[in-house]
Each structure stands twice: as C-alpha cells, then as structure tokens.
Amino acid sequence: MKLTHLFLASTMAVTGAAGMAAADFPSEQPIRLISPYGAGGAVDIASRILSSVSGEYLDTRVDVISIDGAGGQEAINLVRDAPADGYTLLVTDYGPLITTALQEDVSYELDEWVPIVQITEVSPVFFARADGPYTDMETFIELAQADPGAISVAHGRYLSVPHLPLILLEQVAEFETNHIPTTGGGQALAFVLGGQTDAGASVPSTIAGGIGDGSLVALALATAERVDALPDTPTLRELGYDVVLPAWYTIFAHRDVPAERMAILEERIMEALNSPSAQALGGRTGTDVRPLGMEASMEAYQTTIVNLEAILATID
C-alpha cells in the first residue's frame, strides 16, 4: 500500500511540478475527481454530470475515478497525498469523510478539507406503505411511543445518510423503533413494499415510483425546507421536531491548494453545473443539481460535522 502511494505520489509530483509552473490553470491537464464509491452509484452519477460538461466550462477534461477500497479511505488518502495543485479533487458525501473520521483512526483532520462546490443536497425521507396504519408522522410517533421497539424501520447501511436522522429523531421525539440495516435504498424499499418492515428511511429518488403509484406515503423530510420532488411532504421542523440532517455531494480540495486556484475552480464548476446541459442531465438521472459555492458549502460541511459529533457521541 505504502509503495502504491509512493509510486502514485512520485508520478504525480512529476506531472504536478510542470503544472505549477504554468499560469493558465486549469487548462494544462485533466482534473481528476476521485470518488470513494463504486461506479454507478449516486455520487458517481452526480460527478459524471460535471464531467460531461467540463470541456466547455473548465477548459479541460474532468475524469471521475472511483476508488472504493478500504471503506473510501483509499480515495481520500490518494487526494491527500497528491500534489496540492488543484488537479486532484475529492467528491463524496459525508459518510467516508466525516462519519468514518469520527469513529475510526484516519490519516487526516477534518479541517484539512475545503469544500469547493456542493453539487446537490440529498434529503432523507421517512416513508411507509399507503395501506398501513402509519399515514403521517404524528401517528407513527404515537404508535412507536405506545409500544417501544415494536415498529421496524428499514434504512440503508448502518449510520448512513437515512439512518442518522432516524437516530436523531428518536432522541428528539423520545421514541424507539427496531432499526433494520439494509444494503441500501432498493432493499429498504422492497422490505416496506413487501410488508417485511413497517416503515423505511431513504431518499426521494428511491421512493418516487411508489409515491407516484400510490403504494407508498412519505411521512416527513429531515431537511430545512420542503423539496420539489415531494411538495406535499412536511419537514420534521414543521412538525415541531428539530431534526435537520440533509446529506450533500460535495467537491473538496485539500487546504494546501492555492486559494486562487480554489476560486477559479469554484467559479468554473458553478458555471458548468448551472448550465442548461448539466441541468438536463440532472433531470434525466434524478439528481437535483443545485450547486452551492465555497462559503455555503463550507457552512453545510461544518454544520454536518457538529451534528454528527453530537449524534455519534450518544450512541458510542
């Protein structure tokens, strides 16, 4: 492993040195966008939207490279060890970057990472079968309080984007359910549809079909505001529970990358993602491409760290 990094670092040092000398960033070599997830997942698809319009707006190619080894740490380490020239960036949600860092020994500090652009916000949503007893969040919480642990809720992986809001909601609203980890949104959906579990937690794109055909009902969102995909679904904050824990897919640079390069990246990537072609691709792949710049995405990053620290402290 060390050898690998040494090798990668040395090849990149050679190419990087040449890049530093040139003034016309970022056009002199392709940008590598390293993703800690396998090809074909939601983060990957969001990254490829940027990649497909990059030629026009960034004057260079953006290559999305999936490195899902070691629970995402391999990808993060690669970006960290690469020369800080702005040509190697990280794209991720908070799981591998923050959750893992708060739970295990990792090679980096959280403040080493500077968010450049948040590509999209992902909204955790709770849902149940439309023909079941849980037609709204109030009823769900009442029934859960009446018989602690009896209601089962399928979420994604342990401590994943839909699971953490569930933990937080139970703390805030004082109830208890039986958490069933699944392989992801697809399995959680199948469990709810098949009546294996009483409710589920996922993201809007997973349940869109079931909401559309009337087989599912969305109970509540763990976001600050309602989302376009589910206009009739209330947020938990509206219902009086302060549970706001959205996820994001964000492009990060290491803090050693020169500030002017970060600014150029921010400007160009924002422009690329706001372009009609990127928006159209987002619509086709079910990704709500709504880019936020450095300041706003830094705020989202830090808020998430604070929230996750609080939640994880209670369950360890």
Place this chain on the structure above:
Amino acid sequence: MMEFLAEAFALALSPEVMLFALIGIGVGVTVGAIPGLSGDMAIAILLPFVFVMEPAAALGLLVGIYKGSMFGGSISAITFGVPGTAGAAATVIDGYQAKLKGQPNRALHTALYSSIIGDTGSDLVLIFLALPLAAVALMFGPVEFFALYVVSLTLVAALTMGKVARGIAAAALGVMLAMIGRDPITGAQRLTFGLPELSGGIGLVPLLVGVFAVSEIIVQAGRAWMRRSGREMADITARAEALGYDVSKDRLDWPTFRATLKATLLGTGMGTFIGALPGAGASLAAFMSYGVAQRLSRKPQEFGKGSLEGVAAAEAGNSATSGSTFIPLFAFGIPGSATAALFGAALIMMGITPGPTMIKENMSLIYALFIMLIYANLFNFCISKLLLPVYSRLAMIRGEYVLPVVLGLAILGTFAASNSVKDVWVLLAAGLLGVGLRWFGVPLGPLVLGFIVGPGLEQSLRQALMLGRNDWTHLVQSPIAIGIYLGTLAILVGFWLLTRARPESADGAAGGGKGAT
C-alpha cells in the same frame, strides 16, 4: 405494453447492439475453445469497459460471450479430449470417443445443435417465468432469503460430484473470505488483521479471476515447465492428422440427429432446472443430464464409447443453464452462478440494481436483453457452423503464446475495475489459493459461490433475527421458508437416489473428465 416492446425491439435490433453480440459470440466461442480460458474470464476482464458503453450494446457483448463460450467449450472437448470450459467436462466422455471413431464432424454438429436447442429452451423459460417470479419476490423478506441462501450453499456443496466434504469445505472457505472487511450491520471492521487495505473487504473480480484464471495459468505454466503439456499437445495433433479423415463421410444426417433428440430434450429440461437453482452450475447440469439420458436411453451400452446421445445430453445440459441461471438474479437479485454474478455486477455498473423491481423499472432494456438472448442463439448457430473447422484449430495454439497475454489482461482488467493495486495483489494471492485448492482436489465453484452468497447469507440472517427480536424460531415461521427447506431436502434425496442407482457411471464420468484434463 406495446410501447416498451417496440422500444425493446428497437434497442435490441440496432446495428450497434447486433454487432457487439456478434463480436461477443466470436470472442466467446474462441475463449471457450481454448482450454483454460472461459466465458466468465472474458466477461470479468471486460467488466470495467461496461460502464462506458451503451447498456444495450454492453449486454449484447456479454450475452454473446456467454453463449459462445458455452458451445466453444465443446470444440476442444471433442477435438482433443480437453474440456475448454468446466461445463464441457461431460462432453469429453463421448465426444472425444466419437472423434477417435472418426466422427468429429458429427459429434461437433450434434454438440452445436443440442447446445442451441438447450439454450433456446432455457431462454424461453427465463422470459416467461422471470416476471411472474419477480412478482412474488416481494413476499421474500430476510427469513425467506436466508432460506434461499442456505439452499444454494447446501446444493452446491452437496452436489459437488463425488467430493461432498471438499465441496462443503470450499463453500465455507468462500463464506469466510466474504466476511473480511466491514460488518454489514454495524460497519465495524473485522478479520482485517489490522490491515487498512482489507477494511473494504476482498473484491469479487480479483477473487474470481484469481481463483479461476490465474491459478489455471500458474498450473499450465508449471506443466509447460515440466515439458509435458507441449509433448501431449504434439501427440494429439499428430494423431489427429494421422487419421487421414474425410469430412464428406462424416456428415450428420437426419436419422442420426433424430436419434439424439430425446437426449437433447432431456438435457434441456435438466439443465434449465439445475440452472435456475441458485448455486448449481453448468458442469453439474451436464453430468446430471448425461446420467439421466443414459438411464433412459435405448442404447445405454454405447455411452462412453462415442455415443452421440451422450454428447447431445451433456451439451444440451450445460447450455440449458444459460438462460435459467438468470432467474434468481432477475427475480430476487440473487446471483445463482458466477456468470450471473458477473452480469449482476455489469447491470449495477449501468445503474440498474438487480432485484424484484428491476424488470418493472427497466422494461425496455430487460426485454431488449430477452430479445438478444434469443437472436444471439441464431448468431451463435450461424457463426459456429461456418467456423467450426477454424475453431477446432484454436485448441492447438501453444500455451506459451496464450498464457502471458491472458495473465496480462487479467492484471490489467482487475486494476482497471477498482483503480487499486491492492486488488492486483489480491488477484495474485487468489491465484495461489486456487493452485493450492486444485492441488488438494478442492472444487473451486463452491468457494466462489460461497464468497458470492456469503454477505447476503449473513445479512439476511441478522436482519431476520433483528426482526424476530433474536428469536431463532422466527426463521422457520414463514411458510415460504419452510417450503424452500423441504424442497431442498426433496432435491437432495432425489439426487442421492439417482446417483446411488448408478455409482459406476457417475464415477466413470467424473474420472473420464478429470483424466482427460
């Protein structure tokens, strides 16, 4: 309904997709005909490229390779007595004898026809059964899935011809290897020996390619080193040329072909059934249908002495697994074989998650796949018929030219799949593991299937226990699960009775295949 069918036809019949299917079949027959190379290997090596291709074209390519390799394996089996693929091991028994009797052309054509019939029959079953099965699949929760996983592991371990204990050991080893990495429920690291590289677990592609392909390469390189392989090959070639054989006297006429039809149909049924069971594979299907065809034949005494019925039964049997092996994948998201697992991975790379909702969500693409499955058989038939004489020479390519290229491709493909040098080390380690397992006669299939179903087995068991609040009797409170367990028991008893009735033929079959390899 009509709309998506039209879309599916447009997708499947587009020139690009048909071209890729054709290329796939060419590649498939080629790798199938070369001993040591298999369709699974070719698919595994091509996986990383799937992501950048159009989904329909990628599926066409993979389907072509799979089908081509199914038949290709029989070419070297018949011509040289060396099974090109594991599935063709049963074809060697009568196919090679028929060739020695001076009927290679008849045997090859029998193999081709029965292979195409078996394959088509199996595809039809898939097309008409996958949808209804997918509809009931939502009734399958953790309890029922656990039952299915237990069944597939039991079957694959228990049905390993003549090596039950080793089959169980291999399956258990596979499950254990799959447990390295992160706990599926809590995400905690386990069995990583403190190595951060192992915290993401062991990848399927490096393990699969390593255990099957790299180990075969190492073994063959070792043999070549001992200067045995070269001499054997030369002997075989010399014998083939010395026979002074005339193709015009070796045509497969209608009455001869008709006599093999019963065996073909038996093989088709048996292969389709076994292919649909998660965990059982093409070689098992071939041996089982060979055994059954012999029992029900009018001329059982000719089996093993160049009977075309034997060739037909074995070839129909292994090819008939190729459609039905997708039933568990499409209906439940459970890959029933290594090939199905590779197709599952390819689908995921296209953004399609195999499982109960897959067909509904991707109607036109899945129906396009069904159409491809059918026309690929036709392509396979035409190409193979035209090129049979050329293909039979492929088996004569010397190992020292083939093996380095394959090893290079395996390493490149593995690295490309994950962009990780770690996986290349895993690949080489898996290769050495494969050599060790071959040395001790441990079957590789159960190991890989154990590895593939291991995570699902563990996850569904723990989900079921969480839902049942740690009450183990929760596992047998579902009528579906009980039905699955009883069904397995019935299958095991049935196989036991079948194999017990003809111990000598089963031993002969296994021994013949092994000896020839």
